[in-house]
Amino acid sequence: MSIDLRSVFSGKTQSIPIDEKFDFSDLEVSGINPISSPISVVGSVFMRAEVVRLEATASFVYKAPCDRCCAITEKTFEIPIDHIIVNSSADEDESDFIVSENMELDLEDLIRSDIILGLPFLFLCKEDCKGLCPKCGKNLNTEECICKPEVDERWAKLSEFYD
Ligand SMILES: [Zn+2]
Ligand SMILES: [Zn+2]
Structure with a gap:
């Protein structure tokens, strides 16, 4: 799904509202598909002080085993989406910017990578x-x-040495 940004870039409209749902049930994280219900993305693309910006929130339910105890855990995430969008003909030095080809923005691809980056490194039940x-x-x-805490043999030898 791509958004036509011409009206914002040209200044014809001040903002384009975004209220979309995406199906990311094919997203695979360590062998499972943790996002089974659609992701909701609400926000807008707007021009302020000559800068076109995308600001939105992606909310979704994430269900996966806890990384420590393996209990199936369900959590609702709200990931902020915030990008400055530049026209492809503009200065492309800045890698922080999203360059929109033909003044179009592929929202789904962008949201997908933001969500992957926004997920916690450790997913814990608590x-x-x-x-x-x-x-x-x-x-x-x-x-x-x-059980006593496991002591690595090598470290045990080493601690004898220091005793
Ligand atoms: Zn746990
Ligand atoms: Zn034990």
Whole structure:
């Protein structure tokens, strides 16, 4: 889906409202498709002080296993989308800018890469998830285990040396 930006670039319209839904159910993250319901993107493309800008919010439900305890976790994300858009004929030195070819903007591609960049590096069921015991595999959020913390053999030798 592409947006025709000519009217904003020429100053004919002040802003183009955006209220779109995108299907990103094909997006794959470590073997699963975490975004099964459509993403909603609400915002606008507008000209202010001679600069054309896209400002929007992408909201969606993300469902995936917790990176520590593997519990299936559902979270709603709201990722801010903020880009300055330049005409392809303009100065292209700035890599921060989105260059619109033929004054068109491919919103879906842009949103897709923003969402991938905006996702947290660690997806956790809760901030302080204790994860699984590496020895017995118990979920330490709900159970306690009697395993001692694993000590790496090499480090054990080294700590003997320092004793
Ligand atoms: Zn967890
Ligand atoms: Zn254990």
